[in-house]
Amino acid sequence: MLQQTQVSRVVEPWEKFLKAFPTPAKCADASLADVLKLWGGLGFSRRAKALHETSKMIRDLHKGKVPSSLEELRSLKGVGEYTANAIASFAFGIPVAILDTNVGRILSRGVANKTLNQNEARALVSELLPKTQIAQFNQAMLDLGAQFCKSKPLCDQCPVATSCAWKLNGGSDPAIKSAGVSKPQSTFKGSDRQVRGRVLAQLRVAPVSMTKLRGLLSEVEPVRLQSVVDGLVHDGLIEQRGRMMQLHGE
Secondary structure, eight states: OOTTSOHHHHHHHHHHHHHHOSSHHHHHHSOHHHHHHHTTTSOOTHHHHHHHHHHHHHHHHSTTSOOOSHHHHHTSTTOOHHHHHHHHHHHHOOOOOOOOHHHHHHIIIIIIOSOOOHHHHHHHHHHHOOSSOHHHHHHHHHHHHHHTSOSSOOTTTOTTGGGOHHHHHOOSOTTTTOSOOOOOOOOOTTSHHHHHHHHHHHHHHOOEEHHHHHHHTTTSOHHHHHHHHHHHHHTTSEEEETTEEEETTO
């Protein structure tokens, strides 16, 4: 849920989701439609589908328990290096560093005072990793980047400003385009992503025919709307049953 989404938007859906699906098996046993309904408001619904598929893998291949090794975590649907390392560190105490956009800014500004590519940032954060309190270190780095070392840094408030290489030595901001772990999102308003979200929002309420869907989204050109619907079908998020469009597995 936190991938490319602010924490403030995640808290309420996360609490509802855990109440409905307290274990991976509970999520796996539910229909994709039920998962998508609880995903409302978060966007990027393919993440919901990946989570549903991962829950099935955990249920069927790992006896209902989240695997603890990096290799097994990376084998799960939708789990990349960042997510795998975060789970390994926070849940299992495995000594691996977490690298995201926030951490990348700290490394490029506070430590190196130069723009870092992804491999350089990965090597540097791993070098900084302490021998103990791994999870605390990773959490501190994430929080420091999220609260102080932002894209527009709050240097006057930053608790490590006095040891920041960029503040001490000056120069242009080295964090711009540094670490390469996150790409800027395209504009949401008016995009196909927005139309996809509106189609899914309608189908969370009830199945509808394409004719009614065109009426509900009358400002969207029919050809474009059909293309968006076809994309949602291709992604396995919705399906057509007779004349009606519905969430997959409804």
